[in-house]
Amino acid sequence: METxxxxxxxxxxxxxxxxxxxxxxxxxEYAEAVELYLYDDNxxxxxxxxxxxxxxTHQVWHIYLLGIQPGQRYGYRVYGPYDPSQGHxxxxxxxxxxxxxxxxxxxxxxxxxxxAYQIGAEDADLSLDTxxxxxxxxxxxxxxxxxxxxxxxxxxxxxxxxxxxxTHVKGFTAMHPDIPQEIRGTYAAMGHPVTIKYLKELGITxxxxxxxxxxxxxxxxxxxxxxxxxxxxxxxxFAPDVRYSSAGTHGEQVIEFKEMVKSLHKAGIEVxxxxxxxxxxxxxxxxxxxxxxxxxxxxxxxxxxxxxxxMDFTGTGNTLNTRQPNVLRLIMDSLRYWIQEMHVxxxxxxxxxxxxxxxxxxxxxxxxxxxxxxxPVISQVKLIAEPWDIGAGGYQVxxxxxxxxxxxxxxxxxxxxxxxxxxxxxAEFANRLTGSSDLxxxxxxxxxxxxxxxTAHDGFTLHDLVSYNxxxxxxxGESNNDGESHNRSWNCGAEGPxxxxxxxALREKQKRNLLVTLFLSQGVPMIVAGDxxxxxQQGNNNAYCQDNEISWLDWANVxxxxxxxxxxxIHFRLSHPVFxxxxxxxxxxxxxxxxEDIVWFLPDASExxxxxxxxxxxxxxxxxxxxxxxxxxxxxxxxxxxKNFYLLFNAYWEDVExxxxxxRYALNWCKVLDTNQHTIENFEQYSAGDTVLVPSRSILxxxxx
Numbered sequence: 219m220e221t222x223x224x225x226x227x228x229x230x231x232x233x234x235x236x237x238x239x240x241x242x243x244x245x246x247e248y249a250e251a252v253e254l255y256l257y258d259d260n261x262x263x264x265x266x267x268x269x270x271x272x273x274x275t276h277q278v279w280h281i282y283l284l285g286i287q288p289g290q291r292y293g294y295r296v297y298g299p300y301d302p303s304q305g306h307x308x309x310x311x312x313x314x315x316x317x318x319x320x321x322x323x324x325x326x327x328x329x330x331x332x333x334a335y336q337i338g339a340e341d342a343d344l345s346l347d348t349x350x351x352x353x354x355x356x357x358x359x360x361x362x363x364x365x366x367x368x369x370x371x372x373x374x375x376x377x378x379x380x381x382x383x384x385t386h387v388k389g390f391t392a393m394h395p396d397i398p399q400e401i402r403g404t405y406a407a408m409g410h411p412v413t414i415k416y417l418k419e420l421g422i423t424x425x426x427x428x429x430x431x432x433x434x435x436x437x438x439x440x441x442x443x444x445x446x447x448x449x450x451x452x453x454x455x456f457a458p459d460v461r462y463s464s465a466g467t468h469g470e471q472v473i474e475f476k477e478m479v480k481s482l483h484k485a486g487i488e489v490x491x492x493x494x495x496x497x498x499x500x501x502x503x504x505x506x507x508x509x510x511x512x513x514x515x516x517x518x519x520x521x522x523x524x525x526x527x528x529m530d531f532t533g534t535g536n537t538l539n540t541r542q543p544n545v546l547r548l549i550m551d552s553l554r555y556w557i558q559e560m561h562v563x564x565x566x567x568x569x570x571x572x573x574x575x576x577x578x579x580x581x582x583x584x585x586x587x588x589x590x591x592x593x594p595v596i597s598q599v600k601l602i603a604e605p606w607d608i609g610a611g612g613y614q615v616x617x618x619x620x621x622x623x624x625x626x627x628x629x630x631x632x633x634x635x636x637x638x639x640x641x642x643x644x645a646e647f648a649n650r651l652t653g654s655s656d657l658x659x660x661x662x663x664x665x666x667x668x669x670x671x672x673t674a675h676d677g678f679t680l681h682d683l684v685s686y687n688x689x690x691x692x693x694x695g696e697s698n699n700d701g702e703s704h705n706r707s708w709n710c711g712a713e714g715p716x717x718x719x720x721x722x723a724l725r726e727k728q729k730r731n732l733l734v735t736l737f738l739s740q741g742v743p744m745i746v747a748g749d750x751x752x753x754x755q756q757g758n759n760n761a762y763c764q765d766n767e768i769s770w771l772d773w774a775n776v777x778x779x780x781x782x783x784x785x786x787x788i789h790f791r792l793s794h795p796v797f798x799x800x801x802x803x804x805x806x807x808x809x810x811x812x813x814e815d816i817v818w819f820l821p822d823a824s825e826x827x828x829x830x831x832x833x834x835x836x837x838x839x840x841x842x843x844x845x846x847x848x849x850x851x852x853x854x855x856x857x858x859x860x861k862n863f864y865l866l867f868n869a870y871w872e873d874v875e876x877x878x879x880x881x882r883y884a885l886n887w888c889k890v891l892d893t894n895q896h897t898i899e900n901f902e903q904y905s906a907g908d909t910v911l912v913p914s915r916s917i918l919x920x921x922x923x
Contacts, residue, residue: 219267226282228275232318233360239284245544246514251297252279263353289468291357300346305516305525309334312351315509319358321469322432322457329354334507343503361469365476373488375423377666378800383422385747387462392770404464409478414485421788424488432457434499442695444763451499455552479561488563495549496572502535531572531609540586553596564600571614572607616657626668634706645831653740668741672732678759680749683707684728690757701760730893734917737791750784752777786898796843796860800850815847823877837869862922868912881906884922891919
């Protein structure tokens, strides 16, 4: 291949096309030599050229090749010591994926050649394997960043006005009959008018996509005929996964992803990515050598005291070394790329506690937070933490700094416990309903720091939560030993599907109870795709390996009654600012009304005293929300006001009589929501002091007139 060679530049890292050629730059502190290989479009093993990188600046190896065009496939071979006892695992026989690759042309084809050591040898990982891995590893692709975004701008929907929809790019449309078959399960389908119409009618403001960074399916899953469906096994932090592309594999996937984002933005829907920067798909010392391990194992990974082994705070075999400046830069460069080049609106960080560990402890002052907070690009988007990892001290709900929102695992657990009738201090339920001030208020955070959820991709669906006491994961091939065993679920009297109409009716009401609690809570509600219409995984609470009908949304069996109820509920929330507060309740009288912004009541309409909050058997309470007490102004500077609301909860298994509060709270009330009903509308009229019967396991909501 004829091309003119220049020294090139160390930055930007990766392969950068400038209209005339491509600059290649690769970080490796301990490498002794680096070679760049270019590959034919149609062959995984046919090299068309190779170049030795002779320039090294700031630990970055670089070269510029004139005439190279977008679509060119490439990989690296990196030379250095193979000395696992010192942490070094260089092996030039293994072709390596560029960590900064903007596109990756295929998927790993499992073969023993992908391992840097001789499988089956004694102390196997200490041995050196000399077989060539190139035929089995996908190639990085040079891309052209030019794209017509038209007038696309960040939507910047305020967190307190957000409704997040967690979904999977493939699973959402894989079986949708109104999506063209040739694009089902792809980025194009996610941005299709049918998808957008559905999301808009539902009331969604943001889709949170399960990982789309190019990922690896584990060998043991492939051998079982399974796959890594969820995608929490990244090998390319800049590359949209090729499996969700309908347009092509040589960079077309980048354009298709951008088109999806542009279409969603035009409809007023933000895009949040679930990102996995805590580890890579290379696993522990017995894993394959695909990229980071062969480029610079000592720099990229957190190694144990014996550097042959890896520190593992993630349960995947390795943890990325965010204490290393060049690894931290990789993460920040990736985040900025997805914001600036791909126009995404935020990120949910998987096992975020692992990113914040300095030596061993999770540190709120770690370099990871410092770099993000000072970055003028990253700090301005939505930042959501999964605030735990599997290491000691890893459960950090409520401990992330200002500027971050968190998946509130305590909210999930408390609300589940409340509705199954578990003994639960009523004080915690009140805290969760009002934004979890016990977790977030002390650090200059707002109720929007709490991402409230009942279910997530990991665990039971909403339907299964009220239909199964136990997990049923046999098809995962691990003898039902995988997945959480303590689900805080209740099957309502029968395990799984039943013809008992009374059980089915109770299950439907429990779904409405859980959804109403979620969408009338302060904080940011997150719903999992399909929960709005009763999707089931047949009791599988760990469907990470099920790329099939177990995980895909079943559009042929939609519970339209539940779907209509959920639509009404979401739009009701968004139309009433009293349920979407930016600021905390203060429990103080509002000038001109003499009534506090929030008041808690017993069923007899007497205000709750301190000792009532300590009764762990209490399952019935009411709360008054003062529409004059929102203490906020809108974008035009006008005071935000709303109606007054009286919310009645009865998780008890028997009916309970409630009294409406005295006249100073409202003269007249209208019942607008009753979880014994399937719709949200104006029901009966009531007056102050009237008695109402709240059936067992029910929620009633009254609005002032």
